[in-house]
Amino acid sequence: MNWAGLTDFVSMRGYGLYVWGSYIVTAGLMLVEPWLARRQRRRALQETTNLSSEN
């Protein structure tokens, strides 16, 4: 175990801004991108022309 407690972990012993500034942006992008890709797929399916005879 590397950390003396939560404060020690969050502060990253003075490098908190740099470490968390990297990790939070990376995590944010890697959550948004799959969401955008799924939305793109859902919309692509909705926007296909319906060729069936019922409508």
Place this chain on the structure above:
Amino acid sequence: MNRPLTWLTFSAPSRFYALANAVNPWLWALAIGLAVWGLYVGFFVAPTDATQGEAYRIIFIHVPAAWMSMILYLAMAFWAGVGWMLNARMASTLARAIAPTGAMFTFIALWTGAFWGKPTWGTWWVWDARLTSELILLFLYLGYIALVTAIDDLVRGDKAGALLALVGAVNVPIIYFSVRWWNTLHQGATISLTAAPKMAQTMLFAMLLMTFAFWAYAFAVVFTRAQALALARDGDAAWVQALRKEKQ
């Protein structure tokens, strides 16, 4: 109909779509599992770096993202080239699907690099060969995306994109070898096949876990986007109509 499985099997968009559906849940499970494991080892097992303190922990996302940025570019250029030469539209679609994910990893590599450079070098940015060539990689991705989306004729867009992607591929070895060819502020290669690793085993292990997590993530997202592009492209095909009915 039971046709034999060949290397061309998944070049049919309908089969590609089904394959992506089948593998994606596994890829996500792999990506999440490996990332949790990698972050645990990276933050709780790997020791503090003797010279950089805790700032070095950025390496667990910086290096995997930088590797992905280069590998995805080569994959994009490869599939764009295959699509152009063999007139295989699913290959071109795959190239289009890779570009945004590659651009995102390039941005992450640059962003985390800046946040690592500030505490260790004293500057967010420097026009050093490694950083500059990685920035050019971002512009190549964005240029590719802008080019293929600007051309309405899909096949022409694919061809123009393939030309740009293949010419731009020259930049990838430049990025990789920049730290050897020029005197850069950026440090040399983190791991090499010919020399013993210069870092602690646990640090290396965490970095490799994160790399595999990013790989699984990239496959999953690219597959989903390729599905979306295939649907848009094949709107009136029977397989899309069948899928549409199924979802209603």
